[in-house]
Amino acid sequence: MANNNIITAENVRLYYGKHEALHGIDLDFPEKQITALIGPSGSGKSTFLRSLNRMNDLIPDVTVTGTIRLDGSDIYSPQTDTVELRKRVGMVFQQPNPFPFSVYENVTYGLRLAGVKDKKLLDQRVEESLKLAAVWDETKDHLKDNALSFSGGQQQRICIARVLAVKPEIILLDEPTSALDPVSSAKVEDSLLAIKNQYTIAIVTHNMQQASRISDRTAFFLNGKLIEVDNTANIFLNPKQQETSDYLNGKFG
Amino acid sequence: MNAKKADKIATAIIYILVGIVVLILVALLGFILISGLPHVTWSFLTSPASAFSAGGGIGDQLFNSFYLLILTLIISFPISLGAGIYLAEYAKKNWLTDAIRITIEVLSSLPSVVVGLFGFLLFVVQFKLGFSIISGAIALTFFNLPLLTRNIENSLNGVSNLQREAGLSLGLSRWKTVTKVVVPAALPGILTGIILSAGRVFGEAAALIFTAGQSAPMLNYANWNPLSGDSPLNIFRPAETLAVHIWKINTEGIMPDASQVSAGASAVLVVAVLIFNLGARFAGNYIYRKITASK
Numbered sequence: 001m002a003n004n005n006i007i008t009a010e011n012v013r014l015y016y017g018k019h020e021a022l023h024g025i026d027l028d029f030p031e032k033q034i035t036a037l038i039g040p041s042g043s044g045k046s047t048f049l050r051s052l053n054r055m056n057d058l059i060p061d062v063t064v065t066g067t068i069r070l071d072g073s074d075i076y077s078p079q080t081d082t083v084e085l086r087k088r089v090g091m092v093f094q095q096p097n098p099f100p101f102s103v104y105e106n107v108t109y110g111l112r113l114a115g116v117k118d119k120k121l122l123d124q125r126v127e128e129s130l131k132l133a134a135v136w137d138e139t140k141d142h143l144k145d146n147a148l149s150f151s152g153g154q155q156q157r158i159c160i161a162r163v164l165a166v167k168p169e170i171i172l173l174d175e176p177t178s179a180l181d182p183v184s185s186a187k188v189e190d191s192l193l194a195i196k197n198q199y200t201i202a203i204v205t206h207n208m209q210q211a212s213r214i215s216d217r218t219a220f221f222l223n224g225k226l227i228e229v230d231n232t233a234n235i236f237l238n239p240k241q242q243e244t245s246d247y248l249n250g251k252f253g
Numbered sequence: 254m255n256a257k258k259a260d261k262i263a264t265a266i267i268y269i270l271v272g273i274v275v276l277i278l279v280a281l282l283g284f285i286l287i288s289g290l291p292h293v294t295w296s297f298l299t300s301p302a303s304a305f306s307a308g309g310g311i312g313d314q315l316f317n318s319f320y321l322l323i324l325t326l327i328i329s330f331p332i333s334l335g336a337g338i339y340l341a342e343y344a345k346k347n348w349l350t351d352a353i354r355i356t357i358e359v360l361s362s363l364p365s366v367v368v369g370l371f372g373f374l375l376f377v378v379q380f381k382l383g384f385s386i387i388s389g390a391i392a393l394t395f396f397n398l399p400l401l402t403r404n405i406e407n408s409l410n411g412v413s414n415l416q417r418e419a420g421l422s423l424g425l426s427r428w429k430t431v432t433k434v435v436v437p438a439a440l441p442g443i444l445t446g447i448i449l450s451a452g453r454v455f456g457e458a459a460a461l462i463f464t465a466g467q468s469a470p471m472l473n474y475a476n477w478n479p480l481s482g483d484s485p486l487n488i489f490r491p492a493e494t495l496a497v498h499i500w501k502i503n504t505e506g507i508m509p510d511a512s513q514v515s516a517g518a519s520a521v522l523v524v525a526v527l528i529f530n531l532g533a534r535f536a537g538n539y540i541y542r543k544i545t546a547s548k
Contacts, residue, residue: 055418060345087424097415100438110423113433159419166423 006031006200012066014047021047023224034201036211039221045204049172053089054082090168094175096155098147103139106147106158110166125165133161134191153184160191173203189214212236220244289520292513302469307510311518313469316485317492322454324390329397337405342431361399365460368396373463384491389465393454404446408439441537448533452526458496466491467501495522
């Protein structure tokens with residue numbers, strides 16, 4: 001398993017101004033597996049996730065030290081093209097954020113702006129992506145409708161389809177179901193399980209059942225440190241660190 | 254006094270204040286329209302003004318107003334869009350951008366007479382453009398830029414950051430995220446701002462008296478060569494606009510029907526500005542529905 005890590009992070013420290021928010025994280029992401037990042041609010045798991053596709057670049061005064069490698073090349077090196085990086089590492093956010101355009105436009109936006117004009121290919125990619133995101137049945141007769149006219153859960157799956165359409169290698173999900181009801185959450189989980197043999201997935205979640213249901217590996221964050229990472233079953237059944245077991249058992253704060 | 258009573262009194266006061274505003278507006282509009290509209294006929298709208306005899310129209314002035322408006326927007330919109338995008342999307346918070354914002358504030362509170370005199374000294378005299386449409390359009394650009402820039406900046410700021418993150422996370426460059434995601438999402442607001450500023454430009458007189466001039470040379474509407482002297486499209490000819498015309502006939506008009514012409518021209522001006530305002534709402538909604546595919 002150690003050989004097929006697609007992302008390797010070494011001693012990652014992240015600063016908001018002078019304040020150190022991540023205190024040296026070492027974490028690897030094996031290819032075509034789901035890695036869940038769990039931990040209390042403010043533990044740095046979302047911050048760490050967002051440093052994997054350099055979304056933190058948008059925030060002024062953020063500096064990152066250490067190395068994060070994607071397929072062996074440092075994504076924070078000056079040669080890195082963040083546009084290319086984010087094409088390979090897609091992201092789904094906590095709040096569904098479809099563009100205020102039609103479903104069809106949402107799903108094809110990334111492709112069309114990358115220069116794809118072939119209508120047949122676009123149509124095919126729309127159907128394929130919406131099916132993979134388990135939202136095809138609800139949207140197939142309404143592709144020209146505004147994506148915002150759908151429910152929150154449907155919007156989130158449209159956002160997943162939008163990411164899938166550009167065929168990234170890795171998908172980062174930042175609490176994708178925390179704004180959704182249980183039925184919608186289950187559908188999102190189903191679609192993640194359906195795509196996991198094609199994509200490497202990293203998901204931040206507050207829902208520990210969700211982590212145990214869908215992930216292969218789980219990493220536990222606390223106060224900007226990575227406390228423990230292991231196969232999901234080991235983390236939940238035999239955590240090695242006291243803090244992990246306290247958190248999982250709700251003996252906290 | 255209990256809370257319920259206080260609430261009722263506050264509500265009543267607010268209604269009264271709103272009532273006063275509405276009353277003033279309705280009275281003004283009503284007066285202008287009632288005294289002006291009876292004089293508005295097709296020939297009034299299309300025939301040229303006459304200086305001494307009765308029966309002159311406002312055809313040339315009306316054309317000049319629209320032409321000047323279009324030229325002003327052609328010059329000021331791209332500049333405002335660029336500046337607005339810079340301020341909303343790229344500007345870091347530091348003393349330089351603060352200084353830019355303050356400058357824009359100051360510019361937007363300049364009296365239009367000052368803008369007009371500035372335009373007169375710089376464009377008409379110094380650059381030897383003379384009293385001309387182009388001098389007027391540039392002066393109006395100065396007048397229009399700050400408000401339009403602020404409007405565009407605000408419209409862009411109104412677009413949620415989630416949209417920017419969505420664009421970037423799909424592998425769009427920052428520029429494409431701005432032009433293909435943020436600007437389209439802000440388009441209804443931008444469009445409304447353009448049309449409202451068009452209403453302001455259309456009614457502006459003071460800045461134009463010294464720049465576009467107060468004379469309306471005879472125009473030949475069959476001559477569309479922009480370089481020819483009597484062509485309506487010539488941007489180097491002096492051009493009296495509707496608002497300037499109203500000002501002029503009220504100060505020095507000697508035609509026997511001056512007050513009727515003035516009333517009619519005022520009514521046309523007000524109706525045009527009203528149409529801009531209503532058009533702004535309609536066009537904004539229409540474009541929003543169009544690009545967002547919502548019903």
